[in-house]
Amino acid sequence: MGTTTEQTSAAPTPDMPNMPSMANTVVTTVDTAAPASSAPPLTTKIDWAPLALVPVLALAALPFIGSTSTWITLTAAGLAMGMIIFIIASGLTLIFGLMDVLNFGHGVFIALGAFVAVSVMGSMSEWSNADSLAQNLGALGLAMLAAMVVAGVLGAVFERVLVRVVYGQHLKQILITMGGMVVGEELIKVIWGPAQIPLPLPTALRGSVLLGDAAIEKYRLIAVVVGLAVFAALVLVLNRTKLGLLIRAGVQDREMVESLGYRIRRLFVGVFIAGSALAGLGGVMWGLYQQNVIPQMGAQVNVLIFIVIIIGGLGSTGGCFLGALLVGLLANYTGFLVPKVALFSNILLMIAILLWRPQGVYPVTNR
Numbered sequence: 040m041g042t043t044t045e046q047t048s049a050a051p052t053p054d055m056p057n058m059p060s061m062a063n064t065v066v067t068t069v070d071t072a073a074p075a076s077s078a079p080p081l082t083t084k085i086d087w088a089p090l091a092l093v094p095v096l097a098l099a100a101l102p103f104i105g106s107t108s109t110w111i112t113l114t115a116a117g118l119a120m121g122m123i124i125f126i127i128a129s130g131l132t133l134i135f136g137l138m139d140v141l142n143f144g145h146g147v148f149i150a151l152g153a154f155v156a157v158s159v160m161g162s163m164s165e166w167s168n169a170d171s172l173a174q175n176l177g178a179l180g181l182a183m184l185a186a187m188v189v190a191g192v193l194g195a196v197f198e199r200v201l202v203r204v205v206y207g208q209h210l211k212q213i214l215i216t217m218g219g220m221v222v223g224e225e226l227i228k229v230i231w232g233p234a235q236i237p238l239p240l241p242t243a244l245r246g247s248v249l250l251g252d253a254a255i256e257k258y259r260l261i262a263v264v265v266g267l268a269v270f271a272a273l274v275l276v277l278n279r280t281k282l283g284l285l286i287r288a289g290v291q292d293r294e295m296v297e298s299l300g301y302r303i304r305r306l307f308v309g310v311f312i313a314g315s316a317l318a319g320l321g322g323v324m325w326g327l328y329q330q331n332v333i334p335q336m337g338a339q340v341n342v343l344i345f346i347v348i349i350i351g352g353l354g355s356t357g358g359c360f361l362g363a364l365l366v367g368l369l370a371n372y373t374g375f376l377v378p379k380v381a382l383f384s385n386i387l388l389m390i391a392i393l394l395w396r397p398q399g400v401y402p403v404t405n406r
Contacts, residue, residue: 089400093364100372108252113371119259121367122266123328125360127321128344129269130314136354136403137290137310140202141209144216145344146337147223148315151193152186152322153332154231157238159185167241175241179261179327186323187316193223194315198308220338227334235333238326262324269317273356286310346385350392352399361400362392 097114104110131145159182160167166178201219205211240258247254277283289296289303297303325340326332347366351358366385374381392400 086401089358089361089396092400093361093368096365096368096372100368100376103376104372109375111250111253112255113375114368115253115255115259117368117371118364119256119262119266119367120328120370121364122262123321123324124343124347124367125266125363126269126324127318127340128347128359128363129273129356130317130321131344132314132348132351132354132356132359133273133317134311134314135348136356137286138206138307140206140311141212142202142216142314143213143341144197144201144218144220144223145314145318146339146341147197147220147227148190148194148318149322149325149337149340150224150227150332150334151337152190152319153238153326153336154227154236154322154334155186155189155319156182156323156326157231157236157332160238160241167239170242172243175243179241179244179323183320183323186319188319190319190322191312191316194312194318195308197315198311202311224334224338231334233334235331237331239330240327258327262328265320265324269320270356270360277356282306343385346389350389350399352402354403355399355401358399358401365392 100113101107101110104113127149130148131142134140134142134145160178163178163181166174169175197216197219201215202212205215244258244261247256248260249255277287285296285301285303286306289301289306293303322337325336329336343366347359347362348354350362350365351360365388369384369388370381373384380387396402
């Protein structure tokens with residue numbers, strides 16, 4: 040019994056991303072007469088080496104820090120910062136990994152989400168300033184929901200007006216989306232003003248909890264929970280649902296999925312909206328982390344986001360998650376040990392990772 044291999048090609052369409060994997064599709068069929076027992080079992084090999092980077096980095100920092108309680112505090116702070124960075128970067132990872140769109144205007148959704156949170160939490164000051172944890176979380180939850188909705192709506196407009204006309208043209212995508220971010224920042228200044236606006240934490244989320252002699256801020260614990268929830272949701276949707284299956288199939292072979300009656304364009308627009316909404320959520324988390332917001336905050340975070348995505352492997356959700364944790368931990372450790380190095384520690388980390396794995400820790404195989 041043998042195998043036959045058929046080579047087919049699918050021409051990219053001008054109105055959607057020119058996916059590298061769509062250019063050549065290899066279909067392999069196996070003679071059904073072969074006994075089932077002779078086929079090797081399908082197994083997925085997990086690359087454990089990158090997963091060891093986080094504990095190795097944390098343990099390597101312990102001897103330099105000296106105090107165990109200080110190390111626990113810095114590690115918790117680094118993990119929380121990494122989770123917030125992941126929430127911000129996950130939206131862009133989704134857009135680039137599935138749509139092949141370089142959206143350099145991602146920062147405007149971050150800033151918009153933060154300013155929407157300012158308005159919502161300001162209008163719910165009785166809840167956010169109450170001593171009740173339930174009311175504080177209610178105000179925070181409504182602020183997050185409103186930020187995601189507004190950022191998602193802006194994302195739909197952004198995709199329709201700016202991005203749709205430059206699918207498959209990376210240079211034009213960079214230029215037009217950067218221009219869109221500049222316009223978006225100016226619109227934020229028109230609505231909320233150019234000045235810095237405070238975004239204080241709700242009353243019950245201020246302060247720290249003690250873990251032995253180590254103090255861990257309450258808000259950082261919330262950030263870890265939200266970050267894990269976002270990561271779990273993305274993994275489940277993309278890998279365990281029909282919607283995720285259709286999206287991934289559309290990336291691989293759009294014409295085949297459309298021939299089955301599914302509208303891939305709508306699915307990809309939904310991906311862009313979801314990525315924008317996640318940026319809005321990340322903006323709320325980052326604004327509360329900084330406890331103030333400015334119209335340029337999205338542009339300031341953009342460099343950090345792209346460092347995380349490059350470390351992760353240009354479109355890998357798992358790689359983005361791991362890269363964000365590494366960036367958060369290293370920033371806190373170097374900020375404590377060598378503050379001057381902290382300014383460019385993320386770039387040093389990216390260089391080290393790329394020297395080890397030039398395509399990132401978990402590169403997307405079809406890119």
